[in-house]
Amino acid sequence: MARKKKKTTNIIDAINEVAETKYLEYDVVADALRFAANKAFIKFLNGGDDALTRIHLNEDSDEIEMYHQKQVVDQVEDDFLQIDVNDENVKKLELNVDDIYEVKYTMEDFSQVNFSSFASIFQQQIRELEKQALFEMYEEKMEEMITGVVESSDAHGTNIKVGSTNQTLFLPRRNHIGNETFETGDAINVYVVNVENRPRGAQINISRSHEGFLRRILEQEIVEIYDGTVIIANIAREAGSRSKVAVYSLNPDVDATGACIGPNGTRIQKVVSRLGNASPAEKIDVVTYYDNPALYIVEALRPAKVIGLNMNEETKEVIAVVNNGDSSVAIGRRGVNVRLAAKLTGWHIDIKELDEAHESAISMQYVSDIIQAAEQEEEQRQRQLALDAYIASIPKTEKDEIPADFVAPYEEDDFYEYDDHYEDDYVEDYEVDYEDEHVDDVEEEPVIREIKTIKTLEQLESELEKDKQKESGQPRKKQRREQKEDDVEEEIDTPTPAAPRMEIYTEEELAEIEAAESEYEEEYDEDEYEEYDHLYDEDPDDWF
Known part of the structure; x- marks a missing residue:
C-alpha cells in the first residue's frame, strides 16, 4: 500500500525553503514567522504594545490567522482590552466573566504597509537566527x-x-x-x-599564522604527539620566518625531539610543507623542554651554543654568554632567534660574547656545571622514585579486626588480686612541726640474756639433744609455707616490676627434700666423733 503523502501548503513550503537555505530548523523558522506576524498585527491594531493577541499558522487553510483577544468583564474600563459580558457577540458564544473573547484577522486584512512591516520583521528575525546559529556552530570549533x-x-x-x-x-x-x-x-x-x-x-x-595552527598540524603529522606520548609544552612563532617548539616525552624510551624530526628530518619536512607556499619556507626548531629554567634557556637558544648564564630570578632576566663570534647565531636574523627563545621561556634574554662578558666583569655559571648539577639532581630523583616504587610494591599486611570487648591473655602466676582490706589501713599524710613538738629520748632497757655454762660433756650432749628435738618437733613444711606467705604479703605491700624468679617447688618436691634430710640425720653416727671427746674435758688454754 502506497504511503499517503503529506499535504503541503504555501506556508509549509515557505518555511521549509527558508530552513534549508539558511541551515535552520523548521520549528525555529516557524517561530520567527509567528513573531513577525504578531509584531505587525499589534501595529495594525494600533492600540498599544499591551494588546492581547494570538497567532496561529493554519496549514489546512494555508493562512496566518491572527486573533485580537479581549477579557470578558462586568464593567468595561478599557475597550481595547476588555468587552462587556452583556455584549451580543459574547452572549452568542455563551461566554462568562473572565473568559477570553477573540476577533479573527488574516493577512488579507493587512494594508501594503502592514504587510511590508511583517516581511521586514521576518527577514530581520532570520538574520538574527543565522548569526546565533553561526555563533553556536563555531563556538564549538574554537x-x-x-x-x-x-x-x-x-x-x-x-x-x-x-x-x-x-x-x-x-x-x-x-x-x-x-x-x-x-x-x-x-x-x-x-x-x-x-x-x-x-x-x-x-x-x-x-588564522594561519597563529601558534595553534602549527600545533594542530604537528598533532596530525606526528603520531607520538597525537597519541599523547610526546607533549608540546609551548610554541613560539613568527609565521613565515621561524618557529620554536618545546616538547618532552612521557615515555623515557621515546626521544621527544627525535620523534618530531624523524629520520633525516622527514617528519618535520612534512609539517613545513603544510605551512603554505611562502618563500623562503618557515623554519621550525624542535627543542627539549626542561623544568630547570637554566637548561630550558640554553636549549631554547639553539642552534647557538651557550657556555654560561647570569640569571636574575626576581626579574626573570638572563645574560647568555656565547663564544666569541657566535652572537649572530644566538641573536638570529633580525633578532628572530633570541626573540623566539625569550617568548618560549618567558625570560628576557641578553646575548653577550665571552670577551665582552669578561670586560664587563659579568659573573656567570658555566653550562657544564649546570648540566652536572642537573644530572645529579635527576639521579637523586630517580633513586627516590625507585625507593618509592619498591615501598609501594611491598604488600600490605591485613590486620584482623579486634573486638571492642577483647581482653588480652595473661599468666596466672603474674596476676595478683587486689585486696581491698588495705584501704582500711590507709593513713592520711599530715605535716609534723618538729620545732614545736619535742620528743624525749627514751632509753631502752638492756636485755639481759642468761648464758648458761656447761661444765661437763654429759650436760653439753644433753643440751644438744634437747635442741635437736625442738628442731625436729617443728615441721619444715609449715615454716616454708609461712615464709612464702610473708613473701606474698611483702610483694603486695610494695609491688615491684616483674623480674626473673626461681622456680617454686611443688608439695611433692618439698616432701622429697624433707625425706632426704631426715635420711641424712638418721645416718648420722655420734661414735664416729668419739676421738674428739677428750677435747671437751681439757682446758681450752691447753690446746695451744
Whole structure:
C-alpha cells in the first residue's frame, strides 16, 4: 500500500525553503514567522504594545490567522482590552466573566504597509537566527582546524567558504603565513582563534599564522604527539620566518625531539610543507623542554651554543654568554632567534660574547656545571622514585579486626588480686612541726640474756639433744609455707616490676627434700666423733 503523502501548503513550503537555505530548523523558522506576524498585527491594531493577541499558522487553510483577544468583564474600563459580558457577540458564544473573547484577522486584512512591516520583521528575525546559529556552530570549533575553499583573494585578505553551510569567512592578510598566495577554488585549512557574539552577528576570527595552527598540524603529522606520548609544552612563532617548539616525552624510551624530526628530518619536512607556499619556507626548531629554567634557556637558544648564564630570578632576566663570534647565531636574523627563545621561556634574554662578558666583569655559571648539577639532581630523583616504587610494591599486611570487648591473655602466676582490706589501713599524710613538738629520748632497757655454762660433756650432749628435738618437733613444711606467705604479703605491700624468679617447688618436691634430710640425720653416727671427746674435758688454754 502506497504511503499517503503529506499535504503541503504555501506556508509549509515557505518555511521549509527558508530552513534549508539558511541551515535552520523548521520549528525555529516557524517561530520567527509567528513573531513577525504578531509584531505587525499589534501595529495594525494600533492600540498599544499591551494588546492581547494570538497567532496561529493554519496549514489546512494555508493562512496566518491572527486573533485580537479581549477579557470578558462586568464593567468595561478599557475597550481595547476588555468587552462587556452583556455584549451580543459574547452572549452568542455563551461566554462568562473572565473568559477570553477573540476577533479573527488574516493577512488579507493587512494594508501594503502592514504587510511590508511583517516581511521586514521576518527577514530581520532570520538574520538574527543565522548569526546565533553561526555563533553556536563555531563556538564549538574554537581552537580547532577547519577546512574551506578559497572564494576570492586580494591584497587585503582571502574570503573562504567553510562547512556545509558555505558560510563565508574572511582571512586577513596579517593572518597569512608570510607572503603566501591563493587561487580561487584552492582548498585551505584555517585555525579558529575565537568567536565573538557582536550586535551585527557572530565575528569568527580565523588564522594561519597563529601558534595553534602549527600545533594542530604537528598533532596530525606526528603520531607520538597525537597519541599523547610526546607533549608540546609551548610554541613560539613568527609565521613565515621561524618557529620554536618545546616538547618532552612521557615515555623515557621515546626521544621527544627525535620523534618530531624523524629520520633525516622527514617528519618535520612534512609539517613545513603544510605551512603554505611562502618563500623562503618557515623554519621550525624542535627543542627539549626542561623544568630547570637554566637548561630550558640554553636549549631554547639553539642552534647557538651557550657556555654560561647570569640569571636574575626576581626579574626573570638572563645574560647568555656565547663564544666569541657566535652572537649572530644566538641573536638570529633580525633578532628572530633570541626573540623566539625569550617568548618560549618567558625570560628576557641578553646575548653577550665571552670577551665582552669578561670586560664587563659579568659573573656567570658555566653550562657544564649546570648540566652536572642537573644530572645529579635527576639521579637523586630517580633513586627516590625507585625507593618509592619498591615501598609501594611491598604488600600490605591485613590486620584482623579486634573486638571492642577483647581482653588480652595473661599468666596466672603474674596476676595478683587486689585486696581491698588495705584501704582500711590507709593513713592520711599530715605535716609534723618538729620545732614545736619535742620528743624525749627514751632509753631502752638492756636485755639481759642468761648464758648458761656447761661444765661437763654429759650436760653439753644433753643440751644438744634437747635442741635437736625442738628442731625436729617443728615441721619444715609449715615454716616454708609461712615464709612464702610473708613473701606474698611483702610483694603486695610494695609491688615491684616483674623480674626473673626461681622456680617454686611443688608439695611433692618439698616432701622429697624433707625425706632426704631426715635420711641424712638418721645416718648420722655420734661414735664416729668419739676421738674428739677428750677435747671437751681439757682446758681450752691447753690446746695451744
